[in-house]
Amino acid sequence: MSTSPARITHWIGGKPWDGVAERTGSVYDPATGERSATLDFATETVVDEAVAAANAAWQGWRNASLAKRSTVLFAFRELLNNNRRRITELITAEHGKVLSDAAGEVARGLEAVEFACGIPQLLKGGFSENASTSVDVYSIRQPLGVVGIISPFNFPAMVPLWFAPNAIACGNAVVLKPSEKDPSPANFLAELWAEAGLPDGVFNVVHGDKVAVDRILDHPTIRAVSFVGSTPIARYVYGRGTAAGKRVQALGGAKNHMVVLPDADLDVTADAAVSAGFGSAGERCMAISVVVAVDPVADELIARIKERMATLHIGDGRRPGCEMGPLVTAAHRDRVVSYLDAGVAEGATLAVDGRGHPVDGEAGGYWLGPTLFDNVTPEMSVYTDEIFGPVLSVVRVPSYADAVNLVNANPYGNGTAIFTGDGGAARAFQNEIEVGMVGVNVPIPVPVSYYSFGGWKDSLFGDSHAYGPDGIHFFTRNKVITSRWPERAVGVSTQGTPAPGNVNLGFPRND
Secondary structure, rough: OOOOOOOEOOOOOOEEEEOOEEEEEEEOOOOOEEEEEEEOOOHHHHHHHHHHHHHHHHHOOOOOOOHHHHHHHHHHHHHHOHHHHHHHHHHHOOOOHHHHHHHHHHHHHHHHHHHOOOOHOOOOOOOEEEEEOOOEEEEEEEEEEEEEOOOOOOOOHHHHHHHHHHHHHOOEEEEOOOOOOOOOHHHHHHHHHHHHHOOOOOOOEEOHHHHHHEEEEEEEOOEEEEEEOOOOHHHHHHHHHHOOOOOOEEEOOOOOOEEOOOOOOHHHHHHHHHHHHHHHHHHOOOOOEEEEEEOOOOOHHHHHHHHHHHHEEEEEOOOOOOOOOOOOOHHHHHHHHHHHHHHOOOOEEEEEOOOHEEEEEOOOOOOOOOOOOEEEOOOOOHOOOOOOOOOEEEEEEEHHHHHHHHHHHHEOOOOOEEEEEOOOHHHHHOOOOOOOOOEEEEOOOOOOOOOEEEEEEEEEEOEEEEEEEEHHHHHHEEEEEEEEOOOOOOOOOOOOOOOOOOOOOOOOOOO
């Protein structure tokens, strides 16, 4: 007997939304192709309702003590840790990544929460006594108000956890718009925030598409927006949000290069290339998509990469032993597959065709096995485009200098890596390369939570990176106070206190 798909709706004011949706969408299980849920899509009115709830809650939350905020953050951290298995299952069911990969996502999200738990230390200002005679100057950081978060499908738990804990710890209220492809983890996070004692309305979730996104970008009450997605959409979000007077950090796409020098350990390098290229089916903004092989290393390296690719276990992420799951939607799978034919037509060598890889899963799943191109050149679409799938390209270059020039000429600047045993070459690379995150014998250099995540060039619009110290800066604004008090206490000098009637129209001096 068939059952109706579950309904997923918004979370507003501390509870599930109880309205009737004017528009809905469908959520699918990528490993089977079956529809698993109906998703309510927010209208502008629903977004306005969420913003109103957030604004009302912010008025009190901004004045909550740092001790209270920290207590809620610690409670949320414990609930998140205790429920990591449930979140992992939700991610795999709607995104498709294997359970072990989803668990890693939750673990990295936990690190960001743990950083935010230190908010009493992170929000300390400065104080200068007697900056001028009897005048003290000090600074404080205050919350912005209501902030929006627009998060992508590829990390439905981790990316919201990059932003929301810092925003909330700093005293803001949040309206989160997760991807419509995998919305359930966001709602589960909302439940955990409520259980942790966060006041109703401080964390809200609205689901939907461009209608909801545009209303968040335009809404006059929302002071700032954090976004992660493709570069074209990041550029759009940044332009529209800043035009509306908002502070915006919009993290865009990537084309991450891994430079391999001839002295690299090729077994370690091949392991890294396969792991970083095909983990999560290549649907990571920090995935390695280009291996830059410096002569004469390419042939031997490619042989070792192909050996490892042949052994990968592709299938339903809930089945034992599976290492890579399906792509997120049928449309995205078909788009990625189109690059296989395009690469061949443009002259690249299709060294491994992922369409022939065996699959441990249902026939209706959105499958594509790991794919490898050789002899790729910079004008080919497999090189220029962010494919966002399990497609790895090898570009051959004659020298280290050519490798650096290739990476620096690329419009993206998210992450890069170099594999070498030469400390001098590695040090030169980290200095010369025009990329925001650099790995030395580390293929996916995602910073730990007490640093910040962000790229350069077309990989970031705005001047603030995500989470870490930049996250605290982004979700607060600075206020500087200059104060002088009358010195009238018995036995206290009055030196420096202006005498009554001492009008001075000159520019203030620090004496």
